[in-house]
Amino acid sequence: MNVTVIDRQPDTSAQSKLGIVDCDVHPYTKSAADLDEFLPERWRKHRQSIGGRSRSPFSNAPNYPRMSPFTGMRMDSYPKDGTHPGSDLEMMQEQLLDLFNVSYGLMMPLLGRGSDERNVEFGAAMATAANEWEAQVWCDKEPRLKAGIQIPLEYTEAAIKEIEKRAGDRRFTHVMIPPRGLEPLGRRRYWPILEACAANGFSIALHLGGTSGHPSTGGGWPSFYHEEHPSYPQSKEALVTSLVIEGVFEHIPNLRVALVEGGFAWLPSLTWRLDKHYKRLRDEVPHLKRLPSEYIRDNIWVTTQPIEEPERPEDLLATCEWIGWDRIMFSTDYPHWDQDDPRYAFKAPLTEQQKRLVFRENALSFYGLE
Amino acid sequence: MARHVVAPVSEIAPGTSKIVDIAGRSIGVFNVNGEFYALINRCPHEGAPLCIGFVLARFTSDRPGEYRLERHGELLRCPWHGWEFDIKTGQSWCHPESVKARTYQVEVVPGETLAKGPFVAETVPVSVEQNYVVVEL
Numbered sequence: 001m002n003v004t005v006i007d008r009q010p011d012t013s014a015q016s017k018l019g020i021v022d023c024d025v026h027p028y029t030k031s032a033a034d035l036d037e038f039l040p041e042r043w044r045k046h047r048q049s050i051g052g053r054s055r056s057p058f059s060n061a062p063n064y065p066r067m068s069p070f071t072g073m074r075m076d077s078y079p080k081d082g083t084h085p086g087s088d089l090e091m092m093q094e095q096l097l098d099l100f101n102v103s104y105g106l107m108m109p110l111l112g113r114g115s116d117e118r119n120v121e122f123g124a125a126m127a128t129a130a131n132e133w134e135a136q137v138w139c140d141k142e143p144r145l146k147a148g149i150q151i152p153l154e155y156t157e158a159a160i161k162e163i164e165k166r167a168g169d170r171r172f173t174h175v176m177i178p179p180r181g182l183e184p185l186g187r188r189r190y191w192p193i194l195e196a197c198a199a200n201g202f203s204i205a206l207h208l209g210g211t212s213g214h215p216s217t218g219g220g221w222p223s224f225y226h227e228e229h230p231s232y233p234q235s236k237e238a239l240v241t242s243l244v245i246e247g248v249f250e251h252i253p254n255l256r257v258a259l260v261e262g263g264f265a266w267l268p269s270l271t272w273r274l275d276k277h278y279k280r281l282r283d284e285v286p287h288l289k290r291l292p293s294e295y296i297r298d299n300i301w302v303t304t305q306p307i308e309e310p311e312r313p314e315d316l317l318a319t320c321e322w323i324g325w326d327r328i329m330f331s332t333d334y335p336h337w338d339q340d341d342p343r344y345a346f347k348a349p350l351t352e353q354q355k356r357l358v359f360r361e362n363a364l365s366f367y368g369l370e
Numbered sequence: 371m372a373r374h375v376v377a378p379v380s381e382i383a384p385g386t387s388k389i390v391d392i393a394g395r396s397i398g399v400f401n402v403n404g405e406f407y408a409l410i411n412r413c414p415h416e417g418a419p420l421c422i423g424f425v426l427a428r429f430t431s432d433r434p435g436e437y438r439l440e441r442h443g444e445l446l447r448c449p450w451h452g453w454e455f456d457i458k459t460g461q462s463w464c465h466p467e468s469v470k471a472r473t474y475q476v477e478v479v480p481g482e483t484l485a486k487g488p489f490v491a492e493t494v495p496v497s498v499e500q501n502y503v504v505v506e507l
């Protein structure tokens with residue numbers, strides 16, 4: 001260990017010259033009632049009198065406060081009026097969009113409960129309400145912010161309807177699919193939704209979050225938050241494996257998938273393992289015409305946060321090389337406590353070309369922005 | 371190297387701190403059990419405003435099931451990623467050999483001494499009856 005970061009100067013060239021794209025921004029409501037104006041009366045009453053029913057077997061499975069008062073947010077992101085971090089546009093502009101010269105911020109709202117609501121009709125209504133809220137409360141006031149389409153994953157017809165409704169609306173750039181559905185995402189029950197994403201020109205963002213009722217780790221429910229946090233890459237590995245092996249990318253070759261909030265250094269080793277087994281087990285999966293690594297290379301993008309911080313910082317550059325510099329997109333995760341700062345996230349220096357790709361160009365092309 | 375009067379001693383009670391701007395730098399001045407220390411308000415990890423973080427005790431364990439709280443009020447936890455620093459030395463708890471938050475010299479000076487100078491007391495009015503916290507920068 002001979003790394004000294006105390007005297008490291010901020011690497012500002014990445015954002016000051018370029019204008020960065022942040023692939024993970026979390027807007028929040030000031031209160032759950034903020035969505036009411038976008039809910040039909042029937043569901044507004046339901047929200048107020050009954051509320052959501054989660055798939056989680058534990059009533060308060062996500063452990064909070066997660067390193068900050070109440071909500072797992074960075075402690076300097078609380079608005080002065082006492083409302084929720086991420087709920088104040090001016091503060092978001094000051095702490096993120098203006099400070100880092102963000103050209104676009106891809107919103108990944110973690111609210112609405114559309115994804116894990118057991119009452120699927122309520123889930124569908126909440127997803128629609130959250131989408132309207134994103135578009136009207138955020139995008140219309142701040143065009144640099146781009147909306148993610150929330151869908152009720154287990155209610156196929158409503159999900160497709162919501163995707164088709166937003167097609168052509170430039171405020172929306174991506175469909176948010178919860179990574180922990182009832183079944184692995186590559187299963188055929190989800191293909192109609194995935195087809196609708198591709199057919200309507202939307203990329204998919206698989207952002208960590210939501211509860212399916214399944215334990216968050218392959219080994220069962222964790223005891224510690226320290227144990228929970230590394231489960232993010234586990235769920236990403238399961239997603240990538242399922243999408244590839246089920247043949248989703250053979251069936252929908254133009255499906256573009258971004259893995260959000262799972263880091264990325266684990267991807268090369270998973271890819272190597274999938275290729276190794278493909279050579280031995282290909283008879284079981286004759287629907288796969290190419291090596292798993294080729295589907296991954298063509299259809300999967302990664303975002304950086306929470307970025308891995310290896311003991312020898314330059315080791316991460318080799319990992320980026322293995323994945324491909326054209327597949328890595330920078331993300332902050334603002335305003336969460338474990339967010340990354342674009343000036344300091346990479347502990348080893350990137351070339352100008354690598355910075356252009358990671359901080360800007362890859363995301364512009366992935367999300368169809370200019 | 372100038373000496374800056376940042377507050378009367380009575381303003382920063384034990385267990386509390388004051389964040390001040392000195393010569394364009396944001397600095398946190400902490401009262402740790404009656405002694406004063408100053409740290410740069412910038413985390414060496416990713417640049418967060420370190421000094422608004424929680425002040426803690428050192429929490430250690432010899433083996434699972436046994437826990438010990440010691441050095442109460444001597445550790446500062448970064449408000450972003452939770453890295454912990456020794457307020458007295460700026461030393462990082464997770465990378466003690468390689469990571470440090472910059473510290474500054476602090477002393478307590480009687481008001482009557484201050485009246486003689488040379489001190490920079492831009493914003494803090496000085497009276498001879500009180501003692502003052504002075505940061506050297």
